[in-house]
Amino acid sequence: MSTNVVLIPGDGIGPEVAVAAQRVIDASGADIRWTVRHAGEAALAAGEKQLLPQSTLDLISEYGIALKGPCTTPIGTGFRSVNVLLRKSLDLYAAVRPIRTMAGVKSRYDNVDLVIVRENTEGLYAGIENEIAKGVCTSIKVATDSASRRIADYAFRYCRERGRKKLSVFHKANIMKLTDGLFIRCAREVHDASYQDIEYEEVIIDAACMKMVQDPTRFDVILAENLYGDIMSDLCAGLVGGLGVTPGSNIGEKGAVFEAVHGSAPDIAGKGIANPLALIMSGVMMLNWLSTQRGDPRFRECATRIRNAYDRALAESATTRDLGGTLGTLEFAEALIKRF
Ligand code: NAI
Numbered sequence: 001m002s003t004n005v006v007l008i009p010g011d012g013i014g015p016e017v018a019v020a021a022q023r024v025i026d027a028s029g030a031d032i033r034w035t036v037r038h039a040g041e042a043a044l045a046a047g048e049k050q051l052l053p054q055s056t057l058d059l060i061s062e063y064g065i066a067l068k069g070p071c072t073t074p075i076g077t078g079f080r081s082v083n084v085l086l087r088k089s090l091d092l093y094a095a096v097r098p099i100r101t102m103a104g105v106k107s108r109y110d111n112v113d114l115v116i117v118r119e120n121t122e123g124l125y126a127g128i129e130n131e132i133a134k135g136v137c138t139s140i141k142v143a144t145d146s147a148s149r150r151i152a153d154y155a156f157r158y159c160r161e162r163g164r165k166k167l168s169v170f171h172k173a174n175i176m177k178l179t180d181g182l183f184i185r186c187a188r189e190v191h192d193a194s195y196q197d198i199e200y201e202e203v204i205i206d207a208a209c210m211k212m213v214q215d216p217t218r219f220d221v222i223l224a225e226n227l228y229g230d231i232m233s234d235l236c237a238g239l240v241g242g243l244g245v246t247p248g249s250n251i252g253e254k255g256a257v258f259e260a261v262h263g264s265a266p267d268i269a270g271k272g273i274a275n276p277l278a279l280i281m282s283g284v285m286m287l288n289w290l291s292t293q294r295g296d297p298r299f300r301e302c303a304t305r306i307r308n309a310y311d312r313a314l315a316e317s318a319t320t321r322d323l324g325g326t327l328g329t330l331e332f333a334e335a336l337i338k339r340f
Contacts (some may be wrong), residue, residue: 001031002031002033003294004033005032005035005065006063007037008037010068011070012070012269013069014040014070014071016269016330017260018067020279020330021279021333028340029298037055037056038056040072041071052085061255063255065255065257067259070265072263086250087250088121092121092250092252094117094118094119094120094250094251094252095118095119095251096115096251097229098115098247099112099115099116100112100113102240103315104315104317104319105241105323112236112239114219114222115221116224116229116236118225118230119147122225123225128142143178143179143182143225149190152169153194155167156198158221164198165199167187168223169183169200170204170229171184171202173202173204205228209232212235212239233246242323243260244262244275244323245323247278247279247281247282249282256286258283260282272329275319276333280310280333281307287302287303306336312339313332313339
């Protein structure tokens, strides 16, 4: 029986990379029935009143899974970010973003293989902002004991299940003594209580940035609150060849939304040149997740087929322009399918 998945094409390059990803996943043999729902500016263009329509949220809740293209968020206006809202509404508390160097992709380092686990529901992205007086604005950073423990437990469990050896928590508790202080205290306590087999360290975020660009291979799994995790994801993408090769997932107790780290890239939208690989890699994460959730090894076989195909394509320099190749978005998808 087919598995229902919501496909959110999104904005800008979103529809282009979504079609490419869908084509590759279907060709891999994965038995998926896609239902398209809109979010972002595409939702407004489709006549919805909200950037994130209730019908989109309801269907993701019902199916428990979505593959999502990027959504544009207007800067500095009344609309809240679709992504922040989506993650909060569905309680997708863990953003998991693997970063690894890939043969054939030019990058500054060899052998980078790390995973960022980002708390996805609180911190400065809680959206509590006020203009308390003319010319004076505040943004409230939220850290709760329950969310901090929950994400720490998720990150340590992730390490154990995948044979990862070390977890580094990034923080600024020397300045934000209460919020970041709570975040690292929870991580430390979760470690000491249940995960002493995993090496644990705490690194102040500014020093962590320096260490990351000096030698990213010293890190394994990184745990961070919302804002630091967001920024660190793009920084790390830059270490391994850019946003075109960085997938991601947002995981909750009741479902998951898979999406690339990159945004809607308005500068190249509509030209057919966007790299769909990060969304395709997010699709691979989705198939692996489905395999575990549904206990069906066939999804993992499809994921492996796709992964082998893009590893080969990259090694043979069959890539899009951002990676130095010449292929367009759909041509790259076809190049993968040819290699199945
Ligand atoms: P961006 O990631 O869209 O673009 C940054 C640079 O990377 C641009 O030069 C772009 O052309 C390039 N790029 C990104 N993805 C690419 C791809 N697949 N292939 C080739 N080149 C690619 O970041 P930016 O410009 O900061 O954000 C644009 C919009 O996207 C904003 O409205 C932002 O809010 C939104 N955004 C949405 C996200 C999501 O829906 N998950 C995540 C990040 C940003």
